Amino acid sequence: MRTSARTPRWGLIGASDIAATRMVPAMRRLGHGVTAVCGSSAPRTTAWAAAHGVPHATTSVEDLLARDDIDAVYISTTNELHLPRTLAAAAAGKHMLCEKPLALSLADAWSMVDACKAAGVVLGVNHHLPGAATHRRIRELVAAGAVGRPLAARVFHAVALPERLRGWRLRDPGAGAGVVLDITCHDASVTNALFGTPVEATALTVRQGPWEAAAEDAAMSVVRYGDGVLAQTHDAFTVAHAPTGLEVHGTDGSISAVDVMTQDPVGTVHLRDAAGSREIDVPGRRDLYEVVLEAFGHAVRGTGEPAVTGPQGVHALAVALAVQEAARTGRTTPVVLSPAAAR
Known part of the structure; x- marks a missing residue:
């Protein structure tokens, strides 16, 4: 498993409501960097990035994953896109926290777990x-x-x-x-x-x-x-x-x-x-998303595991x-x- 002593620097795949209202604020309270956001609409993604202080906006997943100032991605697209986005992030060597449900089928979900394991990257599921x-x-x-x-x-x-x-x-x-x-x-x-x-x-x-x-x-x-x-x-x-x-x-x-x-x-x-x-x-008692992100950070550093692991996310989906x-x-x-x- 690839590890990093650094606090995660995040790329956001999905200019979503939960990213705006819960995850980005929690990331910043923990001192995590938020580098870029990728969305499907250029005008909306640019406006979202400006509203939430994210330096870079793009509609290209490939461009976001190619950045060397991103260590991990948070995937909060609609559910059918979790599989391809996770497979792409694993191939790019990025750790990832994926929204629930992990996928739309068990076969897809297990393929995501397998891809992350093969790439040596952390996969966590955002069950808070x-x-x-x-x-x-x-x-x-x-x-x-x-x-x-x-x-x-x-x-x-x-x-x-x-x-x-x-x-x-x-x-x-x-x-x-x-x-x-x-x-x-x-x-x-x-x-x-x-x-x-x-x-x-x-x-x-x-x-x-x-x-x-x-x-x-x-x-x-x-x-x-x-x-x-x-x-x-x-x-x-x-x-x-x-x-x-x-x-x-x-x-x-x-x-x-x-x-x-x-x-x-x-x-x-x-x-x-x-x-x-x-x-x-x-x-x-703590903010639930801070708990998820802190555990994910420990997993990336090799000192713990995600609050909900990939296999645990598959079992919830099942x-x-x-x-x-x-x-x-x-x-x-x-x-x-x-x-x-x-x-």
Whole structure:
């Protein structure tokens, strides 16, 4: 694996909303350099770069990847472009942090992992939730036996899609639209980290929002894990006034965490058992994207690994794809994880 002692200098592939609102500010707070941005429209990309203080703007991925003042790229294009952009960045020897979902198929996702491994570059996936202090604390409690043997989980992650994002996420299935690839894969990054190997999924999806949608905008699923744990999810773009949260139920207790399926370092964690109910202290709250970027920096320096690795990102995608297939067919669907089975 190629390593560098230097703080990463970033090239942005995608002049995106999340790059503008979350990632570039977090990069700068950590002292990371932001060298250039690549977008599909020259006028829009130039304006985006000027608005966010990025020195160089281009519409050529090749030109961005050829720069010797870029060590790593952050890919936040529409989802169908994650594969070709990752393969190009790996061939150019750039480390990369890719938005979720990693790809639109398991075969493509594993090919991205393989390409980065062969090139000796770091691949991280921008699932922000597992690095949140609340989720780290919940994993610690479960691992320490606070709920006994885990039995079930409930994820409530139904939110209102902001008006500025009501574009391809609703209308372009070819780009990876729909709530399952947008939100359910985030849920899976949390439940996979808690319970291990996902086995099968069942699901229903609908289109219920006040818009014309070509993809599902609300979904409920149940995923079975290897030890018989059942994880239920409710994901939506259509719910404006509900909290998000995570519950974990076991033989000896239950954890209830509210406002934790968010992009911000907020939320509360309660434990209820035979001794009663109490709030659990959550130390070390930080910006979730700073956590992702800091871990990525350690991986580039050879002193750690990404907060969510390439294979972990593939496994989150595998759950989302199984949920989509289960909803499409009306049948319980296996979660396919292995590279050989995906191809």
